[in-house]
Amino acid sequence: KRHLLSTADLSREDALLILDTAEELAEVSGRSIKKLPTLRGRTVVNLFFEDSTRTRISFEAAAKRLSADVINFSAKGSSVSKGESLKDTALTLQAMGADAVVVRHGASGAPHRLAAWVDGSVVNAGDGTHEHPTQALLDAFTMRRRLGDLDGRRVTIVGDVLHSRVARSNVHLLHTLGAEVTLVAPPTLLPVSMGDWPCEVSYDFDAVLPKSDAVMMLRVQHERMNASYFPSAREYSRRYGLDPERMARMPVGAIVMHPGPMNRGMEIAAEVADGERSTIVEQVTNGVTVRMAVLYLLLSGSEPAIGGNQ
Numbered sequence: 001k002r003h004l005l006s007t008a009d010l011s012r013e014d015a016l017l018i019l020d021t022a023e024e025l026a027e028v029s030g031r032s033i034k035k036l037p038t039l040r041g042r043t044v045v046n047l048f049f050e051d052s053t054r055t056r057i058s059f060e061a062a063a064k065r066l067s068a069d070v071i072n073f074s075a076k077g078s079s080v081s082k083g084e085s086l087k088d089t090a091l092t093l094q095a096m097g098a099d100a101v102v103v104r105h106g107a108s109g110a111p112h113r114l115a116a117w118v119d120g121s122v123v124n125a126g127d128g129t130h131e132h133p134t135q136a137l138l139d140a141f142t143m144r145r146r147l148g149d150l151d152g153r154r155v156t157i158v159g160d161v162l163h164s165r166v167a168r169s170n171v172h173l174l175h176t177l178g179a180e181v182t183l184v185a186p187p188t189l190l191p192v193s194m195g196d197w198p199c200e201v202s203y204d205f206d207a208v209l210p211k212s213d214a215v216m217m218l219r220v221q222h223e224r225m226n227a228s229y230f231p232s233a234r235e236y237s238r239r240y241g242l243d244p245e246r247m248a249r250m251p252v253g254a255i256v257m258h259p260g261p262m263n264r265g266m267e268i269a270a271e272v273a274d275g276e277r278s279t280i281v282e283q284v285t286n287g288v289t290v291r292m293a294v295l296y297l298l299l300s301g302s303e304p305a306i307g308g309n310q
């Protein structure tokens with residue numbers, strides 16, 4: 001039984017296998033082959049306890065392009081609102097024969113718990129402030145396409161690191177792939193303990209920009225924020241926002257990334273988000289391809305599930 005729960009425990013070999021498989025799938029899609037029969041008969045369940053636009057839709061598109069059946073479960077409108085637990089929800093899906101469960105949950109570690117309860121593969125689609133491995137993989141895929149081999153590349157990740165599962169997953173994966181990562185954030189928006197984070201930290205965005213091959217802006221997560229430790233929006237934008245003037249400090253050829261959704265005018269100016277150096281739309285397109293690769297590698301070759309009680 002195989003899962004994708006975090007990038008911290010993803011080997012370099014496995015990470016490269018996912019990226020190279022995604023490259024092959026992109027090449028097939030480029031030949032106008034929209035659908036592959038590879039996962040016919042398999043069932044992928046999207047189990048979302050938190051809101052999502054990009055991740056949920058791209059997992060659905062990815063599974064359908066591989067001919068899998070897709071069940072979309074959203075906690076809103078389900079028996080979760082009557083108090084049903086994650087475990088009972090998982091066992092219900094298990095009984096319906098899920099071969100893979102793609103889960104987003106507000107609690108860090110929820111996908112790991114789920115993996116112990118279901119027979120199928122579990123893919124972490126974002127757990128609390130912990131990890132979002134497929135986001136990091138699609139980011140690495142996008143960087144590799146734009147910048148080439150990531151070995152020795154310098155990536156700067158900026159903003160609300162404290163609440164960011166995207167930052168943690170990227171730091172671990174980029175380190176595994178040989179890139180040098182620098183985090184830039186107000187001190188109040190960094191985790192208290194970063195002992196196992198293989199990266200540098202800086203508080204001076206302007207000083208780091210000329211040494212960056214890619215600058216990844218993070219969303220300010222107001223919904224997880226305690227107002228007491230957030231600088232004013234104006235102060236935040238002034239010190240940590242990316243506007244055209246600041247972007248001019250970046251080397252020629254350096255790219256601007258954002259996982260979305262964006263707070264335009266807060267962490268990133270609209271002109272930058274929509275500008276030539278931005279890979280934001282490309283990241284979304286690449287998200288489908290990378291998620292196809294993940295589902296393909298986890299499920300092809302496995303026997304289809306036929307329901308837990310049979």
Ligand code: CP
Pocket residue numbers: 051052053054055056126135259260261
């Ligand atoms: N980047 C990302 O995870 O976006 P969604 O929350 O829309 O899925």
